[in-house]
Amino acid sequence: MDLSDGRTLGVPLAWFPRLLCSSAEQREQVRISSHGLHWEALDEDISVAGLLVGLGDQSSSGKTFAA
Known part of the structure; x- marks a missing residue:
């Protein structure tokens, strides 16, 4: 993902x-908006x-993944 400040994530x-x-x-x-990414x-x-x-997947495992 390219951010408006020039960073790539x-x-x-x-x-x-x-x-x-x-x-x-x-x-x-994927639908891209200013808030994020969405897959209907x-x-x-x-x-x-x-x-x-x-943050990684927050749906069911309750685990947080960080770099």
């Missing part, structure tokens, strides 16, 4: 199990704020 796909287990075609169906068919939302603080 990347995180491991393994942080997001729904995305990891999805097909490339499903991952390509996968019911997955990833916020820019969460990525900036190093």
Whole structure:
């Protein structure tokens, strides 16, 4: 993800199990907004704020992953 301040942000796909287990075609169906990323068919939302603080999947495991 390229941020408006010039930084590029990347995180491991393994942080997001729904995305990891999805097909490339499903991952390509992303909607990008100023708040984050959304995959309607996968019911997955990833916020820019969460990525900036190093949060991974917060849906069910209760675990926080940080870089």
